[in-house]
Amino acid sequence: MKILVPIKLSYDINQMKYDERTGEPILDAVPMIMGDMDRCAIEAALRLKESLGGTVEFLSIGSRDTHNKMMMDAYAMGCDKGYLIEVDNYKELNAYSVAYLISKFAEKYGPYDIIILGNTSQDTHSSIVPPAVSSLLSYSSAFGIDKINVEDGEYVFEATYEDGIYVFKLRPPMVISVTTEANTPRIPTLKDILRAKRMKYDILKPSDLDVELELARVNISSIKRFATPRRGEMIEVDSDEDVEKAVDRIVELLKEAEII
DSSP: OEEEEEOOEEEOGGGOOBOTTTOOBOGGGSOEEEOHHHHHHHHHHHHHHHHHOOEEEEEEEEOHHHHHHHHHHHHHHTOSEEEEEEOTTGGGBOHHHHHHHHHHHHHHHOOOSEEEEESSOTTTOOOOHHHHHHHHHTOEEEEEEEEEEEETTEEEEEEEETTEEEEEEEOSSEEEEEOTTSOOOOOOOHHHHHHHHTOOOEEEOGGGGTOOOOOOBOOOOOOOOOOOOOTTOOOOOOOSSOHHHHHHHHHHHHHHTTOO
């Protein structure tokens, strides 16, 4: 069995600091790490390897200058092989471009039985990449997985959605995404960390995947710290007579509070 785990270098939102005057994040002061869900994706892949055999490979998109530590972390957890697709201004790639690169990589270096991703990155939380990869590869899929079992060669996944617990039964090839409820990622030992430092990962360019990548830039107009209304402040808007007027009033209040 051959498993691929795409991982992303994300801002550590737990260490986010903000400008007190503008409310904007001071990104230069925020370290970048592998997200928690990506670690859970690697752990899920390693557990499948330990029970069923096979190999676990990981893939990231970015720069060797910024991504090297994360790549070593993936090796320290127990992955067998790593790849980095170097892209200038990788932070400006939109989610579909990321998914497209992952799918082209899987087509060239696969086939992969399972592609496991974190359900969402810890900085953007878009949840777009897993279903986009599945669609591009025409793989069966299940997303937001909390629990993984294998029964008689069939993979059984459980996911908790708003209206209940869903159970999916799939056979490879497949794309799945996991949440932080799926497992507790292992902590590498000192021996694992030292071993990882001696390992190398392959560095690719989009052209190696026959991709002429035109950078699809994500233009961010502004980022501000989330503000919650003060406690005890409640405004009632009567919608009994004119719903449209009530909606306009709610939007006006939200703008005044700088929520939208």
